[in-house]
């Protein structure tokens with residue numbers, strides 16, 4: 001009789017996939033909430049709290065609980081902020097497209113998108129951003145589960161499969177008078193594993209969503 005051996009890494013991957021493939025809670029929202037980005041301390045996130053090309057994984061939940069999204073301050077290979085323009089992002093799975101929101105903040109370099117892979121639902125750390133100076137996957141979000149890559153400089157578009165859809169983008173607002181950020185809606189494909197971005201999970205009941213770094 002054959003013996004099935006599953007490594008610890010594979011178990012972790014399967015857990016990540018199952019967690020997002022099988023929604024376990026109902027509820028949700030009827031419209032996208034506006035949530036201020038806050039630090040674990042409760043104070044608002046300011047631009048100086050964000051590192052250009054941060055090698056760490058920086059995420060927050062939106063629009064519901066347990067729905068992680070990347071928060072990236074994008075730069076060039078010298079770690080200077082890069083202004084991210086809105087672009088038309090193809091969706092290979094449907095042949096359609098959508099308009100990405102572009103970057104916000106004083107340099108137009110802060111962007112956000114779902115941190116749930118559109119292939120089979122892997123999440124960080126399997127799915128993560130690699131800085132432009134990285135020797136591998138430079139300037140891309142790469143998923144080590146099956147090799148998909150996305151380009152955060154062009155609306156989180158697909159640069160290599162097997163994924164057939166870009167990462168759903170978060171539209172951020174920026175208040176220059178207070179140097180603060182908020183998540184206001186999502187555009188693009190639906191979050192992986194959900195029939196709607198607004199259902200399949202519990203609402204965030206506070207006015208802010210906490211940004212965490214791991």
Ligand code: FES
Nearest residue numbers: 117119120143146
């Ligand atoms: S889950 Fe990311 S490439 Fe398969």
